[in-house]
Amino acid sequence: MIAASFWQTHAGQAVSHPPLRGSENSEFAIVGAGIAGLSLALQLAEAGREVVVVEESVPGAGALGASAGIVAPQLVRTTPRRVLSRLGRDVGGGWLRLIGESGGHLFGLIREHGIECDARPHGFVAPARGADALRRLTTVVDEWRPFREDLTILDAADVANLTGTQGYAAGILDASGGGIDPVRLAHGLADRLVAAGGRLFHHSPATALTREQDAWCLKTKDGSVRAARVVLCANGGNHRLHPLLRETVLPMRIHELVTHPLSAAMRAAVLPHGQALTDLEHDIFSIRWIAGDRLLTYYPVAAHTSAAGIEAAVNKRLHDMLRYHEPFEIAHLWEGVAWMNSSLLPRVVRLDERLLAVQACNGRGIATNAIVGREVARMLLAPTSYNPQIALEKPRRVRGFALARHLPTVLLHGARTMARWSRR
Numbered sequence: 001m002i003a004a005s006f007w008q009t010h011a012g013q014a015v016s017h018p019p020l021r022g023s024e025n026s027e028f029a030i031v032g033a034g035i036a037g038l039s040l041a042l043q044l045a046e047a048g049r050e051v052v053v054v055e056e057s058v059p060g061a062g063a064l065g066a067s068a069g070i071v072a073p074q075l076v077r078t079t080p081r082r083v084l085s086r087l088g089r090d091v092g093g094g095w096l097r098l099i100g101e102s103g104g105h106l107f108g109l110i111r112e113h114g115i116e117c118d119a120r121p122h123g124f125v126a127p128a129r130g131a132d133a134l135r136r137l138t139t140v141v142d143e144w145r146p147f148r149e150d151l152t153i154l155d156a157a158d159v160a161n162l163t164g165t166q167g168y169a170a171g172i173l174d175a176s177g178g179g180i181d182p183v184r185l186a187h188g189l190a191d192r193l194v195a196a197g198g199r200l201f202h203h204s205p206a207t208a209l210t211r212e213q214d215a216w217c218l219k220t221k222d223g224s225v226r227a228a229r230v231v232l233c234a235n236g237g238n239h240r241l242h243p244l245l246r247e248t249v250l251p252m253r254i255h256e257l258v259t260h261p262l263s264a265a266m267r268a269a270v271l272p273h274g275q276a277l278t279d280l281e282h283d284i285f286s287i288r289w290i291a292g293d294r295l296l297t298y299y300p301v302a303a304h305t306s307a308a309g310i311e312a313a314v315n316k317r318l319h320d321m322l323r324y325h326e327p328f329e330i331a332h333l334w335e336g337v338a339w340m341n342s343s344l345l346p347r348v349v350r351l352d353e354r355l356l357a358v359q360a361c362n363g364r365g366i367a368t369n370a371i372v373g374r375e376v377a378r379m380l381l382a383p384t385s386y387n388p389q390i391a392l393e394k395p396r397r398v399r400g401f402a403l404a405r406h407l408p409t410v411l412l413h414g415a416r417t418m419a420r421w422s423r424r
């Protein structure tokens with residue numbers, strides 16, 4: 001298994017920044033240069049405010065750089081109706097508006113800053129199987145209507161023609177989605193942040209946080225920064241920095257793989273219009289094209305499987321799922337860790353009046369955490385006049401954490417095994 005993702009291996013070096021040494025002062029300090037931290041810091045720096053970002057490694061080293069780079073401005077395993085009934089019109093409606101807006105926001109940010117990250121704003125398709133899929137998805141699109149108008153319902157023939165897949169009964173086409181190279185996106189955002197006056201420190205893991213009278217002091221491996229406000233955007237690293245964040249999020253191990261370049265015939269038969277696709281089944285199927293006519297797909301890999309076994313299994317899967325398939329070789333396979341929370345929505349947690357944390361995003365955080373970063377910046381810049389789109393929450397421990405922390409990975413891998421058995 002390769003530890004670094006395809007993007008982390010191929011994106012080239014980020015502009016190098018030194019580690020934080022000695023003590024610094026800043027109005028704002030942010031931990032983590034993923035999509036949440038960079039989006040937030042860029043907004044603050046562009047507003048002319050002092051901001052320091054400390055990153056354990058380099059921008060895009062975390063879940064962002066391990067991701068499939070799919071821009072999917074959609075809910076995960078829930079519906080607008082359920083979000084509204086659980087959170088109410090104000091808070092639930094705020095989240096739905098933001099998620100609906102998040103794809104356009106991210107591609108807009110990329111355009112506005114001229115970031116070269118192989119942006120493909122060609123749409124996102126979420127198909128489903130089953131006799132009632134068309135009815136179910138039509139209801140979901142209707143529930144979204146008060147918040148967005150860029151979703152189209154697809155019947156079985158539409159899905160097959162648009163995507164080259166087979167066996168789906170219906171789908172949702174989200175015109176605001178698509179794909180990006182997540183590491184080049186991180187590098188681009190980091191460059192713009194520094195150009196706007198933000199200070200970015202590489203290889204500077206935050207190790208401790210201590211409250212001082214009117215500030216927080218953030219210790220890093222070789223230095224410290226004292227800031228009036230701190231935002232933790234370290235994703236799976238947040239829980240090590242504050243006791244109230246312990247046991248609040250669950251890891252989910254995900255494998256992605258990229259093929260060698262594929263033929264023109266395959267290119268024309270599968271997702272010919274360049275959308276990204278992730279289906280709504282438990283046994284998730286996800287594909288997208290990336291630069292060099294390579295296909296990127298998700299596949300759960302058991303630890304003991306050989307490279308040849310993985311290649312055969314992935315080829316079989318694509319053979320089953322696609323109307324046209326040519327055998328391919330895997331060029332790059334990697335594993336990343338996404339972080340989950342029980343609400344199935346991102347969370348912005350208030351630890352005190354000077355300390356916030358942007359929490360886990362359920363495997364769909366690229367577009368969502370970019371817009372959450374923007375909202376947190378707006379909140380910090382104008383605390384009294386901010387019209388809240390996101391509600392600040394209290395940290396919530398996951399019940400039965402010792403067992404629960406294995407559940408997302410077990411369920412993800414188990415779904416594939418169940419699907420294989422049920423088709424025998």
Ligand SMILES: Cc1cc2nc3c(=O)[nH]c(=O)nc-3n(C[C@H](O)[C@H](O)[C@H](O)COP(=O)(O)OP(=O)(O)OC[C@H]3O[C@@H](n4cnc5c(N)ncnc54)[C@H](O)[C@@H]3O)c2cc1C
Pocket residue numbers: 031032033034035036037054055056057058059060061062063064065066067068069070071072204205206207233234235236237238254255256335336337338358361362363364365366367368369
């Ligand atoms: C394999 C995989 C595939 C995925 N595919 C998709 C997809 O296609 N589409 C999608 O929308 N989402 C996807 N996701 C989820 C998505 O990547 C995340 O939701 C999103 O990147 C989270 O962004 P973030 O900024 O919160 O965290 P991260 O990207 O993890 O950034 C956190 C940063 O904090 C740094 N850090 C950690 N601890 C410290 C510390 N103590 N001090 C300083 N820095 C620290 C890390 O190095 C990292 O750079 C995927 C996730 C995985 C793992």
